[in-house]
Amino acid sequence: MASSNPELEDDDQEAVRRPYSMLPEPHASAGRDGGQRKLRFYGHGMPYLKDLEVKGHLIVIEGPDASGRSTHTQTIQAKLEADGHAVLGTGLKRSELISEGIIEAKGNLGVGKRTLSLFYAADFADQLENKIIPALEAGYVVLADRYIYTLMARNNVRGIERRWSRSLFGFTPVPDLIFYLDVKPEELVHRVFQKNSILDYYESGMDIGLSDDMYKSFLIYQGKMAKEFEKMKKLFGLQFIDGNRAIDQVDADLQARIDAFLNRQR
Amino acid sequence: MDQTKRGGNGGVGRRRTVARTGAGTGARRMRTEGAWDPAAGRLIAVEGVDGSGKSTQLHLLEQWLRHQNLKVFKTEWNSSETVKEITSRGKKKGLLTPTTFSLLHATDFADRYERNILPLLEAGYFVLADRYIFTAYARDIVRGCHPAWVRKIYSYAAKPDITLYFRVPVDVAVSRILAGRPKLKYYEAGMDMNLSNDPYESYRIFQGRIVEQYESMLESEGLVAIDANRGIEEQQVEVRARVAKLFGDRETGPLTTGPLKEHGQQ
Numbered sequence: 001m002a003s004s005n006p007e008l009e010d011d012d013q014e015a016v017r018r019p020y021s022m023l024p025e026p027h028a029s030a031g032r033d034g035g036q037r038k039l040r041f042y043g044h045g046m047p048y049l050k051d052l053e054v055k056g057h058l059i060v061i062e063g064p065d066a067s068g069r070s071t072h073t074q075t076i077q078a079k080l081e082a083d084g085h086a087v088l089g090t091g092l093k094r095s096e097l098i099s100e101g102i103i104e105a106k107g108n109l110g111v112g113k114r115t116l117s118l119f120y121a122a123d124f125a126d127q128l129e130n131k132i133i134p135a136l137e138a139g140y141v142v143l144a145d146r147y148i149y150t151l152m153a154r155n156n157v158r159g160i161e162r163r164w165s166r167s168l169f170g171f172t173p174v175p176d177l178i179f180y181l182d183v184k185p186e187e188l189v190h191r192v193f194q195k196n197s198i199l200d201y202y203e204s205g206m207d208i209g210l211s212d213d214m215y216k217s218f219l220i221y222q223g224k225m226a227k228e229f230e231k232m233k234k235l236f237g238l239q240f241i242d243g244n245r246a247i248d249q250v251d252a253d254l255q256a257r258i259d260a261f262l263n264r265q266r
Numbered sequence: 267m268d269q270t271k272r273g274g275n276g277g278v279g280r281r282r283t284v285a286r287t288g289a290g291t292g293a294r295r296m297r298t299e300g301a302w303d304p305a306a307g308r309l310i311a312v313e314g315v316d317g318s319g320k321s322t323q324l325h326l327l328e329q330w331l332r333h334q335n336l337k338v339f340k341t342e343w344n345s346s347e348t349v350k351e352i353t354s355r356g357k358k359k360g361l362l363t364p365t366t367f368s369l370l371h372a373t374d375f376a377d378r379y380e381r382n383i384l385p386l387l388e389a390g391y392f393v394l395a396d397r398y399i400f401t402a403y404a405r406d407i408v409r410g411c412h413p414a415w416v417r418k419i420y421s422y423a424a425k426p427d428i429t430l431y432f433r434v435p436v437d438v439a440v441s442r443i444l445a446g447r448p449k450l451k452y453y454e455a456g457m458d459m460n461l462s463n464d465p466y467e468s469y470r471i472f473q474g475r476i477v478e479q480y481e482s483m484l485e486s487e488g489l490v491a492i493d494a495n496r497g498i499e500e501q502q503v504e505v506r507a508r509v510a511k512l513f514g515d516r517e518t519g520p521l522t523t524g525p526l527k528e529h530g531q532q
Contacts, residue, residue, distance in 0.1 A: 112376065114380055128365075167414075
């Protein structure tokens with residue numbers, strides 16, 4: 001359609017979106033998906049996408065940086081694929097659209113909290129519509145390395161009204177499973193040092209002036225974030241996973257819960 | 267009511283109050299009619315479809331205010347340096363969905379609000395907004411976002427002291443824009459909504475729907491309709507007269523000079 005329009009700018013010629021083209025056929029899991037279900041959203045959803053039917057499942061793993069989240073996500077993806085599931089891994093700041101922009105905005109300390117929050121929401125919405133929802137429709141298990149809960153917790157810690165954040169993320173689907181890797185800030189800080197030897201500015205909450213001392217700021221900030229997750233636990237049905245244990249133990253715990261869930265769906 | 271004579275000279279006896287509007291950062295000093303308070307910022311917004319002449323009117327208003335040695339700041343829709351580049355990248359790639367389109371514009375607005383609009387209002391500036399939250403309401407709702415969701419996103423923003431809606435028959439506005447056979451951009455023409463394969467036809471339909479949205483919110487949002495089907499100078503006299511009401515008991519300069527003054531007063 002667009003290609004026959006000389007009035008449109010050159011860049012616009014490629015404007016037709018083909019969300020499915022990014023995904024291979026999920027033949028591995030074909031034939032044993034559960035029935036189609038209507039996709040449920042937290043709020044108003046995206047009214048222009050009417051009556052979305054999905055076959056896949058959305059599993060979220062939340063947790064602070066250095067909680068082992070990404071490692072576990074990878075291990076779980078490998079295991080699920082070995083079991084014959086088609087899996088799509090996704091995470092924050094990975095959208096085609098604006099991930100670069102987010103980094104620029106972070107480097108620019110003049111950016112306000114509401115601006116950053118909307119920026120992350122836009123990035124997330126892009127992945128949702130272009131990757132996550134198409135994959136769910138096609139019967140994938142979508143494994144999300146963080147979801148809206150981190151974004152809402154960050155907002156709340158920075159003084160943005162809870163109700164505003166909740167409404168903002170009303171366009172997001174309700175996951176089937178949500179895990180939170182619960183690691184004590186005191187333990188977390190050592191894992192960060194083992195990994196990077198420096199603390200990240202934002203992950204230490206340095207932008208909100210908790211302490212001039214970065215180490216102290218990190219502990220306070222991560223403590224506040226953990227409290228936010230505690231508050232969200234019941235409301236959103238987060239399963240807290242004790243992340244202070246050895247990696248294998250945490251892995252086994254997560255795998256067992258995911259297997260149990262997926263077996264129930266057959 | 268002879269509002270055009272010369273700055274509403276305090277006819278209304280209401281005292282200024284310090285009021286809070288919106289939530290969170292939306293708090294600011296609000297003025298009511300009465301005594302002039304140089305420390306209370308004034309927020310003036312113009313709205314209307316492309317080709318309604320609103321930018322021309324805002325420019326003339328800006329000149330008038332500056333001529334009176336008032337502190338003026340003008341801000342335009344979709345103009346944040348931080349966000350603009352990223353937004354236009356997404357637009358060029360044709361990657362935006364109604365939700366991401368909405369959120370990127372919300373990010374742009376938030377950046378301008380947090381950095382400019384709010385601090386300048388607090389500093390007592392006349393902040394002139396060429397398009398404000400009502401543009402987002404109209405466009406995003408036409409694109410299929412949920413009205414309550416869109417409104418909540420902008421709920422933190424201060425409501426303007428006055429919003430002038432430049433009302434013009436949609437055919438007139440569209441003809442003005444299309445007269446030069448411009449190269450319409452993909453989203454500008456509303457091509458993402460599949461209204462028509464012809465960009466010009468799509469643009470017409472899209473603009474018509476935007477007008478419907480504006481008309482439906484005139485009363486509920488308190489927009490002041492200005493008949494934009496008149497001469498530029500005639501409209502400007504009315505604009506200045508309406509803005510002069512925000513001056514309380516401060517004298518305003520003449521609304522215009524020359525023969526137009528009488529013309530505007532009739």
